[in-house]
Amino acid sequence: MPAGRNAPVLGSFVATQEGVVAARVAAPVEAYLVEVGDRVERGDTLVMLDDERISAERQQARAALAEARAALNTSEEEVALARQQLQRQQNLEGSSAYSKARVEDLRQELAISRAEVASAEAAVQSARADLDLAKIDLKHTEVRAPYAGVVTERMAEAGAYVNGGDPLVGLVSDQSLEIEVAVPASRLGALRQGDVVDVELSGGGTAEARVRAILPRENRMTRTRTVRLVPRFDTSARRVAAGESVTVSVPLDTSRQVLSVHKDAILRRGGQTTIYVYADGKAEVHPVKLGDEVGSRFEVLDGVAAGALAVVRGNERLRPGQPLSIDKRVGPTGDDGGQDGGGDDGDDRVQTGKQPGGDQAS
Structure with missing residues (x-):
């Protein structure tokens, strides 16, 4: 069959970074710093959560750490004292003041003091971990953008109480769009990873895209395979949106009957x-x-x-x-x-x- 070298296949733009930014701590929403449609950079603050309770928990953790350190110091001093007493009694060996039973008692007291030091050290480590967690929770009261993009939705309002994992902001990156197209398996013979093909934008105009991947899975119903392409043009300058349709010119296999x-x-x-x-x-x-x-x-x-x-x-x-x-x-x-x-x-x-x-x- 004499035919064109390319067949048009309808696809769409998909965002490689799109999703929901969620709360990581439980707290009331203090304020939203962005509106729907705002463009943000990675690390920008999107939402402020009330930090009153978490700040108090941090102070409590600091106090607990100080208390644990004091207990550790006391235990270490008791070990030092027990060691001195044992050494003093051992030095009396051979004299009438020497008591073997007393030496054994002092050795047992030293062992107990050393165990208390080990327990106090563990308490310090636990208190330090609690303080670190409190600092992390306090940091997460400022909900920041994980990547640059555009705010698509606000999912709560000031005053609402949110738990960890509750959605706060919808965010989509328009700077990392790809093209996804379902190509009939019979048309894949001439398509290779790395190929550059022509695409026609729904808003008018043509451009080029590079084949990034041909997924090794075929749809049983449609007998198509998903192909991902990377646009070779500035998608933000062309005002391309995720979900927008695009027509991809797929090269035909010239050897196929x-x-x-x-x-x-x-x-x-x-x-x-x-x-x-x-x-x-x-x-x-x-x-x-x-x-x-x-x-x-x-x-x-x-x-x-x-x-x-x-x-x-x-x-x-x-x-x-x-x-x-x-x-x-x-x-x-x-x-x-x-x-x-x-x-x-x-x-x-x-x-x-x-x-x-x-x-x-x-």
Whole structure:
């Protein structure tokens, strides 16, 4: 089938960074610092949460840490004292003041003091961790943008109480858009990662995009595979939005054999797609399943054999079994004298062949 080198496939722009910025601590909302439509940079403050309770918890954690450190100091002093007493009693060995039982008691007291030091050290570490957590919670009362983008939604208002994980702000990045398109698996033969293809924007104008990935998963219902492309133009300058449609010119596999029929032969009635073919002097109707449109022809996936003579003129008036005659000048002709053959490309047969360049069937 002579056809164009590219087939148009409809896709859409998708944001690689889009989602909800949520609260990370439980607190009342003190103030929103942004409005819907505001552009923000990474790290900008979006929402302020009331920090009164969390500030108090930080102070409490600081006090607990100071108390734990004091207890540790006391335990360390008790160890030092127990060690001195034990050493003093051991130095009396050989004299009448020496008591072996006393030495054993002092050794036990030293062991207990050392255990208390270990416990006090653990208490200090726990108190320090509590203080660190309080500092983190206090930091999170300022809800900041995780990436640059545009505010799409405010999901609470000042005075509302939110818990950790509750949504606060919708944010989408318009500076990291990609194109997602579902390409028929039969059209992937000529498409490669890294290829640069033409795209047509819904707002007008054309541009280029590079194929970033062809996902290795096929949709069982549509027999398509998802392709992601990176625009080779400034999407923000073109005012492109996530979800906006875009037409991608997918290169055709020029080595693939296909079956095609002229577009004028196609009838769509009652939700069914059919064509009439010339068969033993009569009109024979064939339900067909069509693929891509290329130039003036449609790919035929099922329903008719190669070489069948399709009726492309007057077919709207035909009925199954109606007599036809062939006028070699124009093709099949109904008995009413109408010219029911001869497409505008001069060939009304169902064709099979490769897909070289060109817009007209030959």
